[in-house]
Amino acid sequence: MLHSLTQLSSLLSDLPKGQLFVLTDSHTKVHCLPLFAESIGDFSYHLLTLEAGEVTKNLTSVQLVWDFLLKHRATREAVLVNLGGGMITDLGGFAAATYMRGIRFVNIPTTLLAMVDASSGGKTGFDYKGVKNAIGTFTLPLATLIHLDFLRTLPAEELLSGFAEMLKHALIASKEEWVNLLQLLQEELPHEQLVEALGSTGVLQASIAIKEKVVAQDPHETGLRKILNFGHTVGHAIESAALERNALPHGYCVLWGMVAEVYLSVVKLGCPREVLQQLTQIMLQYYGRPQCNCKQREQLIQRMYQDKKNSANRTPNFTLLRAVGEPEINQYVSEKDIDEALEYLFSL
Ligand SMILES: NC(=O)c1ccc[n+]([C@@H]2O[C@H](COP(=O)([O-])OP(=O)(O)OC[C@H]3O[C@@H](n4cnc5c(N)ncnc54)[C@H](O)[C@@H]3O)[C@@H](O)[C@H]2O)c1
Ligand SMILES: [Zn+2]
Known part of the structure; x- marks a missing residue:
């Protein structure tokens, strides 16, 4: 359930004393x-802070959260607040889901990516x-609280990173949201104003609603939820190739992945070329060209075979678009077509 930060106190009204726990990373602290x-007034809480960064999202950190909960005698009634980006909401969510067979947790996402994606x-x-x-x-969390x-x-780069997932939500689910996002980008707003516009134009809420609706229909990703993987088959391959350096x-990787996958959508499913032009323009204006040592197309294609969405003995599995808002899951594409899409991406 989505709430704003002001609703936290009422959510916690039945909480016994000493049973509020807060997890941050070194930046969100x-x-x-x-x-x-400020928003929780007189409530007292126990705080644990982990080092910021994806490297912290490991078993040792999970153990630190369990130890912290045990040390302060957290009971089954306890609530863990995850205050941070997706690293914190994923890790804290796991620790809470497993401590004493599961305690309640509240996600307070502090990055755009976590607001529109990771925290729900x-x-x-x-x-x-x-x-x-x-x-x-x-x-599921007890609640996800959004506070712009x-x-x-x-950092600006993190804001754009989250914006790419908003573009993805629009592409898979809503022409109207797509047009709204294109308009917003045209204005080239400075950071502060862009943040404000995310709220005032309703695009942030719309994006969250798209994800929530898809998840509600397929909570365990057996089918429909795969549409959320749009852009991720190529995106993950670029991300993991780049990780080596x-x-x-x-x-950013998802944005580049979407350019290649919209290209495939044009070729395979007749998606209007205009969508490819619009997305390519956004890439060049805001995200730049793929900066990675991953331009060996053959190597990238091999990485796509390792993607967890694949079935054995088949070419890589994509979600593609017939048009904006009309996704098709389980599209198996030949290596030759993937190679052509990558060639397009790297030629820009
Ligand atoms: N559970 C899901 O469905 C899901 C979906 C997408 C991504 N994820 C996960 O989310 C993670 C990525 O999320 P992320 O991009 O939020 O990364 P992140 O949590 O690492 O945050 C990115 C950086 O921003 C900093 N930060 C966070 N909020 C800030 C703020 N308000 N001001 C200044 N700095 C701030 C963080 O300390 C960090 O350095 C990955 O681990 C990914 O696997 C999960
Ligand atoms: Zn993603």
């Missing part, structure tokens, strides 16, 4: 905790043995 503390939908987990999100559960002010301190923001 500085930038977001003061506002959070119930996926929790952590990275294990080099595999991203290898261990996890499907567990947190985005004011977010330096991490790239997830949303």
Whole structure:
């Protein structure tokens, strides 16, 4: 359920004393905790802070959260507040879902990516043995609280990263949202104004609603939910190839992945070419060209075979578009077509 931060106190009204726990990372402790503390008034809480960054999303950190809960005698009535980006909401969600067979947790996402994607939908987990999100559960938070002010301190690159997932939601589900986002981007607003416009134009709420609606229809990703993987078959391949040198923001990889996958959509499903032109323009204006040592197309295609969405003995599995708002899941595309799409992406 979505609420605003002001509703936190009422959500916690039945909470026994000493049973409120808060998890932050080293950045959100500085930038977001003061506002959070203000919003809960007299409530006291126990705080645990982890080092910021995806490298922290590991089993050792999960154990630190369990130890923290045990040390302060958290009972089954306890509530864990995850105050941070997707790293914190995924990891804290997992720790809460497993502590004493599950305690309640509230997500307060502080990045755009976590607001529109990571903090809703119930996926929790952590990275294990080099595999991203290898261990996890499907567990819904008690609530997800959205508060735009947190985005004011977010680095511009992180804001754009989250915006890419909003573009994805629009492409798979809503012509109207797509047009609204194109309009917003045309205005080239500075950071502060863009943050404000995300709220005042309704595009943020619309984007969250798209994800929530898809998840509600397919909570465990047996079918329809795969539409949320649009852009991710190519995107993950670029992301993991780049990881060998330096991490790239997830949303940037998804944006580049979507350019290649819209290209495939034009070729395979007759998606209007105009969509490809619009997305390519956004890429060139805001995200730049793929910056990675991943331009060996053959190698990228091999990585797509390793994608967890694949069935054995088949070419990589894509979600493609017939048009904006008309996705098709389980599209198996030949290596030759994928190669052509990558050639387009890298020629821009
Ligand atoms: N559960 C899901 O369905 C789902 C979906 C998408 C992504 N994810 C996961 O989410 C994670 C990525 O999320 P993310 O992009 O939010 O990463 P993140 O949590 O690492 O945050 C990115 C950076 O921004 C900093 N930050 C966060 N809020 C800030 C603020 N308000 N001001 C200044 N700095 C701030 C963080 O400290 C970090 O350095 C990945 O682990 C990914 O697997 C999960
Ligand atoms: Zn994503």
